[in-house]
Amino acid sequence: MRDDDASWDEDVRLAVYRAFAGRGRAPSAPELADAAGGSLAVAKQALHRLADAHHLVLDEWEHVVLAHPFAARSLGFSVMGSRTLWWGGCAWDSFAVPHLVAAEPEVLIATRCPGCGQPHALVVNRAEPPEGAQVAHFLVPAARMWDDVLHTCAHQRLFCCESCVDAWLAASGEAKGYVVDLVTLWRLARGWYAGRLERGYRRREPADAVAYFAEAGLTGPFWAPAGRV
CATH class of the missing domain: 1.10.10.10 (Winged helix-like DNA-binding domain superfamily/Winged helix DNA-binding domain)
Known part of the structure; x- marks a missing residue:
């Protein structure tokens, strides 16, 4: 033993x-x-x-x-495959599920816009990004995401458009974070958790994370992590 x-x-x-x-x-x-x-x-x-x-x-x-990318309770996203129903940890995590789970190459993601309450359902697969005008808003920068990770995940949400983001920010009193379109969100999620279901998985060092973010089209101080992510 x-x-x-x-x-x-x-x-x-x-x-x-x-x-x-x-x-x-x-x-x-x-x-x-x-x-x-x-x-x-x-x-x-x-x-x-x-x-x-x-x-x-x-x-x-x-x-x-x-x-990550799985949650044990609702954090705003349900992710339905052909065999399994998950709670997605956030917009980023929900988009990652079909890339990570080999048996589920396509999922139906359901959520509501925090700005206006409009329901959204998106079919997300590993072949190409979904079409749509929705955007994802990231409230917490990468360097602080693990300070209170539940708060961070609860505030990585999908909105109808940037106007809904601004309306939610005005109502909540929060400062604007970072807004991405669906294509960028899909690129971010695509390979982030690669290998997590295999033995010997290692979290990314900061330099590797910065390079990965840049490849997805995400650069600047908001995406500079403080440690392994």
């Missing part, structure tokens, strides 16, 4: 991500224990280390809330 933390961490990480990818939910306590050699205590220790390393997000009850 292995007793090194890194081995259990990777087994538990994979159990979490593969449960979300395959069934749209976090693994059960027995499933987590199985991934940690039969010990739920070891699994919980691994979950906390994974949260500290920004691989996932836990709530106060030690439940997995986010394992």
